Amino acid sequence: MHVQGAFQRRRNGRCQYVDVLKYAITAILAFQGQYCGEWLEVQQQKRALIHGSREERLAKWLGLKMKLGGREISGLCYFFYSWEMGLLK
Secondary structure, eight states, rough: OTTTTOOOOTTTOOHHHHHHTHHHHHHHHHHHHHHHHHHHHHHHHHTTTSSOHHHHHHHHHHSEEEEETTTEHHHHHHHHHHHHHTOOO
């Protein structure tokens, strides 16, 4: 069953937006890192990501699968949606 907008991996498929989300998150972290750092720490602690360097914990969290609105998304997407909706406080 296909759900519009849901995460799905296709064999031999190529994404037309390769790395766009990764670059967007990198820019947010570079220019607003102090604004979202505490929120990210709380999210990582909720997932019991307490070991390793700050960068290692962040990389692991961004790669996790999560549910949002009944859909499975990556931590990258969750972070971007949360930032866009103004939830990073």
